Amino acid sequence: MSPYRALQAETVKCGHNGDQGEAYYARPIAAGKYPGIVVIHHLPGWDEWIMEVVRKLAHYGYAAISPHLYFREGSDSPDDIGARVRAAGGVADAQVVGDVAGAIAYLRAQPNASGKIGMIGFCSGGRHCYLTACTLSGIDAAVDCWGGNVIVDNPKDLNQKRPVAPIDLTEKLNCPLLGIFGNDDANPTADQVNRTEAVLKRLGKNYEFYRYDGAGHAFFNTWRDAYRPEQALDGWKKVLAFFARHLASSATSIAAE
Amino acid sequence: MCSYIVEKAALVGSAKGRKGWMRIDTANVYFDHPYYSTLDHVLAIDFTNEGEGGRDRVAVELSADSARALVARILAALASGEAAHGGPAPAITDSAAAA
Numbered sequence: 001m002s003p004y005r006a007l008q009a010e011t012v013k014c015g016h017n018g019d020q021g022e023a024y025y026a027r028p029i030a031a032g033k034y035p036g037i038v039v040i041h042h043l044p045g046w047d048e049w050i051m052e053v054v055r056k057l058a059h060y061g062y063a064a065i066s067p068h069l070y071f072r073e074g075s076d077s078p079d080d081i082g083a084r085v086r087a088a089g090g091v092a093d094a095q096v097v098g099d100v101a102g103a104i105a106y107l108r109a110q111p112n113a114s115g116k117i118g119m120i121g122f123c124s125g126g127r128h129c130y131l132t133a134c135t136l137s138g139i140d141a142a143v144d145c146w147g148g149n150v151i152v153d154n155p156k157d158l159n160q161k162r163p164v165a166p167i168d169l170t171e172k173l174n175c176p177l178l179g180i181f182g183n184d185d186a187n188p189t190a191d192q193v194n195r196t197e198a199v200l201k202r203l204g205k206n207y208e209f210y211r212y213d214g215a216g217h218a219f220f221n222t223w224r225d226a227y228r229p230e231q232a233l234d235g236w237k238k239v240l241a242f243f244a245r246h247l248a249s250s251a252t253s254i255a256a257e
Numbered sequence: 258m259c260s261y262i263v264e265k266a267a268l269v270g271s272a273k274g275r276k277g278w279m280r281i282d283t284a285n286v287y288f289d290h291p292y293y294s295t296l297d298h299v300l301a302i303d304f305t306n307e308g309e310g311g312r313d314r315v316a317v318e319l320s321a322d323s324a325r326a327l328v329a330r331i332l333a334a335l336a337s338g339e340a341a342h343g344g345p346a347p348a349i350t351d352s353a354a355a356a
Contacts (some may be wrong), residue, residue, distance in 0.1 A: 043260075043261075043289075043290075044290065044292055074312070076312070078292075079292035079293070079316075080312075080314060082292065083285070083292075083303045083314055083316065084311060084312070084314075086261055086263055086285070086287065087263060087265075087283075087285045087303065087305070087307075087311060089261055089263075090261040148260065149260075187260060216297070217290070218290065224290065224295070224297070225295050225296065225297050226290075226297055
């Protein structure tokens, strides 16, 4: 199956409980039914790299959408909005889960929807992905890319916005989970990744974890010095193969290109 | 790492941003991935006026080493400046007066 080179990308509105925010939405132009994927952005915000990821997934045959989780802070540049969100202690978990649910509802309502829904998140979005996969039903596959603070070692790090460590919700995980991690990452550390895997294994969850030497946090991010091309290319192959397997569709993978 | 860890410093001062000079009352200080720099991690400072909503900021991103050097230079500038301008330490004030 060839990739989909003709795409349509735009900013749309979606939301939850009456809050309507921006989301970046890309999909193949060719008529057909496509699985949906929600892309949960990293802590720096809803930036150009995240939009590249959305278009990449559309290229491989998905209707991909990334909700702007910081839209309530206005329409300034992503870095200024991200700085304000950071200064305010981040966004609340419940709000993020709601915004992701709104994005899923948007995907399901489109005439091109195949009915399958995946999620992928990076950095804080990896944590949000894990959390959401343990909270919402109707998700068919989830990818956590180096989400930190899935395990919370210091209870003082829990607060009103982040009241529960996602690891403590693992029993409710009801979709296959792919984890991508750099062994040089400081958050999550290799030890925390091992402990997360141990919980998934103990609870009999369907998961795949891949760890990369010579890579730290955000090693897919082509905008950062952290980018590691060899590891990132292999990681993307794992991600696309995982989605192709669990969202079973006309979608393609790097290996098939 | 990506964290929400922020050290907040209350300030009395002003800063020049995209709209010109503004009063600032807060510095949000953190060590994390940058927005602009190509370094892996930076010491970032956002100078804002949270009393007026904190929507505008003057931002800097510094390497860890240069941030530490800056701290030393700030303290040095304060010491020499206070000495030159009649700071609280009498010995320094006397020295500055002699200079």
